[in-house]
Amino acid sequence: MLDYDKEAAAYDVTRGGEPRAAAAADTVLGLIPDRAHRLLDVACGTGIVTRRFAAARPGLRVAGVDLTYAMARTAAERLPGAIVLADGRRLPFPDRSFDAVSSVWLLHLLGTADDVRTVVAECARVLRPGGAYVTTVDKAAAHDVGSDIDAVLAQRPRGPAQDATDAVVSCAVACGLDPVGRARFPGLGQGRSPRSAVADLRRGWFSRLPPGDPLAERFAARLSTLPDQDRPRADPVFRVLGFRKPDRSP
Numbered sequence: 001m002l003d004y005d006k007e008a009a010a011y012d013v014t015r016g017g018e019p020r021a022a023a024a025a026d027t028v029l030g031l032i033p034d035r036a037h038r039l040l041d042v043a044c045g046t047g048i049v050t051r052r053f054a055a056a057r058p059g060l061r062v063a064g065v066d067l068t069y070a071m072a073r074t075a076a077e078r079l080p081g082a083i084v085l086a087d088g089r090r091l092p093f094p095d096r097s098f099d100a101v102s103s104v105w106l107l108h109l110l111g112t113a114d115d116v117r118t119v120v121a122e123c124a125r126v127l128r129p130g131g132a133y134v135t136t137v138d139k140a141a142a143h144d145v146g147s148d149i150d151a152v153l154a155q156r157p158r159g160p161a162q163d164a165t166d167a168v169v170s171c172a173v174a175c176g177l178d179p180v181g182r183a184r185f186p187g188l189g190q191g192r193s194p195r196s197a198v199a200d201l202r203r204g205w206f207s208r209l210p211p212g213d214p215l216a217e218r219f220a221a222r223l224s225t226l227p228d229q230d231r232p233r234a235d236p237v238f239r240v241l242g243f244r245k246p247d248r249s250p
Contacts, residue, residue, distance in 0.1 A: 002204050004045075008070035012048050016189030016235075024136075024238070025052035027185040028102050031134045031242030036060060036099035042088045042123060043067070043106035047075025053102075054079065063098075065091065089118045096128045105238075107163035108139035116162050117171050124175040129247035133177055137163045138239045142187065147233035149197050152222045157208040157215075165239065172243045181242035191232035194223045 004011075012021075028049075032039065037060065041050040044064030054062040064079060065086040066072040076083040086092050088106065101123040110116050123133050140161055144150045161167075169179055192200070198220045202211050209216040 004068040005070040008046060008068065008074055011046050011071070011074075016187055018048070019188040020186075020190060021048040021052055023185040023188055024049050024104055025056060027183045027240055028104060028134045029053060029056055030183055031181050031240065032100045032102075032132045036132065038098045039063070039100040039102065040065065040091075040093070040098045040123075040126060042091070042101060042103040042119070043109075044075050044083065045071045045105075047078040047083065049104055050075060050082075051078045054082075089115065089122060091122045091126055093126045095125055097126045098131060099128055100132045100134070101127055102133075103135045105136050105139060107135060107137065107168060108161065110162050113160075113162060113167065113171075116168070117174070120168070120171045120177075121175045124172070124177055124245060127245045129245055131245045132180070133172065133243040133245070134240060135163075135168065135243075136238055136240055137165045137168050139163055142236040142238050143190075143192070145191070145234040145236060147192070148226050149192050149194055149223065149233055152226070153197070153206075153219060156206060156219060159208055165241065168241060172241075177243035177245055179241065180244045183240045183242070184237050185240070187236040187238055189235070191235045193228070193230050193232045194226040195229045196232075198223050 039053055039060055039062045041064040044050040044066050047064055050062060050064040054060060063082050064075050065084045066075060067087050069085060072083050072085045084092060103123060107116050110119065127133060201209060201216050201220050204211050
């Protein structure tokens with residue numbers, strides 16, 4: 001698992017920067033009704049996407065939470081007074097506080113299915129009836145673009161995908177949310193080159209291949225033999241699901 005306190009300073013530069021953030025924000029907002037007045041971005045990271053939510057809809061009051069201090073501090077520089085250091089499994093807000101909740105690139109980081117259920121339940125709890133929950137899913141699968149890099153890494157050990165679409169849908173429905181939409185957006189600037197894939201291996205990107213592990217080094221050696229070491233392969237395409245909290249008032 002990456003250390004996101006250490007990742008914060010270079011996070012945006014190494015994750016596609018503003019173009020990727022714009023694609024993410026536009027897609028998420030496309031699943032949130034125009035009538036929404038308050039939005040909570042759970043695991044807002046550096047706030048690069050969160051800020052775009054606020055800029056795109058001037059009438060939308062946006063708040064963000066993140067568990068990592070360095071990430072939250074960076075987000076607070078972008079959205080002063082709107083960022084809270086908090087765990088998505090224990091959101092520090094009353095029931096029915098928001099018209100929309102987003103969690104972009106969060107669920108895949110959670111360690112267990114119970115953690116996913118807890119986060120989704122918290123997002124549902126703070127939603128008002130009629131509110132929208134939007135989340136990314138299938139993060140790891142998006143990075144498999146069928147390249148020669150993916151062929152090398154195909155045999156690496158993998159953990160369960162906690163953000164698999166079917167599992168997230170099942171979880172959301174169990175939390176009282178109705179599926180209402182799906183969308184995709186490109187991870188602009190995130191196409192891997194062989195050299196960047198080796199760097200990812202050596203900094204702990206792949207949770208089942210710790211830095212310095214002999215198996216990780218064997219994969220690194222194979223990646224180093226691929227042609228066009230600095231040519232990025234195709235960008236990933238991320239998937240997004242939208243849900244609605246039913247309004248059961250008469």
